[in-house]
Amino acid sequence: AQSVTQLGSHVSVSEGALVLLRCNYSSSVPPYLFWYVQYPNQGLQLLLKYTSAATLVKGINGFEAEFKKSETSFHLTKPSAHMSDAAEYFCAVSDGAGGSYIPTFGRGTSLIVHP
C-alpha cells in the first residue's frame, strides 16, 4: 500500500533562508508524487508534481522538488523564504497498485517564516 511520511510537523526559518521540507514515500509501483500548499480555511493547491518526465521538478512560487528513487524521497525546497510562504504543506503519492490511483497525503508540515 502507498504511504507518505513527512518528517517534522513544524519547520521554522528566517525570511530569506533556505526552505527544506522532507517527504519520503512508500509505493510498490512507480509513483506519481505531488506537493500541495494549504492556507487557513482553504482547500489544497498544487505546488508541483512528479510524473517521471524529469527528476527535478519546478513548481510555482519558486519551489522545486527532486525525486530520488534510491532514497524514496521527494523533498521540497526553496532558496529564499518569503513571509507569504507561511502555510501548511502536504506531500502526496498516487500509484496504480490495485488500479485505484487514490491520492494519499502525508500529515503535513507547517512552515513558519520569521522576519
Place this chain on the structure above:
Amino acid sequence: DTGVSQDPRHKITKRGQNVTFRCDPISEHNRLYWYRQTLGQGPEFLTYFQNEAQLEKSRLLSDRFSAERPKGSFSTLEIQRTEQGDSAMYLCAQTRGTGTEAFFGQGTRLTVV
C-alpha cells in the same frame, strides 16, 4: 479558484442531527473524491467516484456516512446521527484521470456540538 465548489462552507449542528454537504465539480474531471481533514492532519480518504459509480470506500466511512454522485455530476456526502468526532473539514477533490493532480474545493467545516 480551482473550479470545484463546496456548499456550505461552514456547518454547525447538534449531535444526533443529519447533515448533507454538496460538491459541484469541474465538468470534464471524471474522478471525484471525498476526504476528511482534522486539525494538524493531512486529508484522509473517505470515498471516490468514477463518473457516477462509487468505486471505493475507506474503513473511515462508517455506515452513518453515505455519498452519491447522480449522473456523474455533483456529489453529496451525508452524515446521519452526527457525533462530536465527526467535527472536521470535509474536502471534495477531482482529478482528470489516473495519476494526475487533484483539484480541491475550499471545504466544508463541520462542527458538532
